[in-house]
Amino acid sequence: MERESTRSWVAGLLIAVGVLVILERAGWLVGIGSWLWGLAFLAGGGLFIGIYVRDRRQWWALFPGFALAGLAAAVLLSSNGGALFLALLGLAFALVYAGDRQRWWAIIPAGTLATLALVAWTQTRWPGTNSGWLFFGGLAATFAALLAQPPERRQRWAVYPALGLAAVALLTLLSSRTGPIVVAAVAIVVGVALLFRAGLPSSGRGPRRGRPS
Secondary structure, eight states, rough: OOHHHHHHHHHHHHHHHHHHHHHHHTTTTTTTHHHHHHHHHHHHHHHHHHHHOOOOTEEEEEEEEHHHHHHHHHHHHHTTTTHHHHHHHHOOOOOOOOOOTTGGGHHHHHHHHHHHHHHHHHHHHHTTTTHHHHHHHHHHEEEEHHHOOTTTOGGGGGGGHHHHHHHHHHHHHHHSHHHHHHHHHHHHHHHHHHHHHSOOOOOSOOOOOOOEE
């Protein structure tokens, strides 16, 4: 019964898309076509996400669901739509991993898409900014996340791309105009934190004294 209901929703969505295409070609959607397309994509995304919510075994539905939701965001939010589209695709992979931690491979596309979304948002917010270091740093953090898994799922090979990408990110940051300032600021913050930690009284009751003879 549930499968028949899903088919009915999919059929209704396809009919709605077909009607929209015909109306747009006929010139009857001037000025409101983009909004209608955005709502249609949003409804389609909600349909597939609903399939996953009802049955967590249908994790494949997350990909078309969040892809359609991302298209809706790209249509309705022209300024940051691209970044939101990439972020939603990354969220789909993150939910695949959250549903079953054995799918560690989903961390890689999730982190990559999240990094691309952050870079796209940065370029929209501050045009002309050198965000290469952000891209390589995000990829390094993605592979580092594979090393943070429990021992039975830890991917030890990920240390090599993580270190390599981190080195490239640092070199890219230092070669940018504001890179040395950022590195200097981080060094100052870390130094102050270490001094503050060194000045704190040691926890506990202090060193144990030997027993009197």
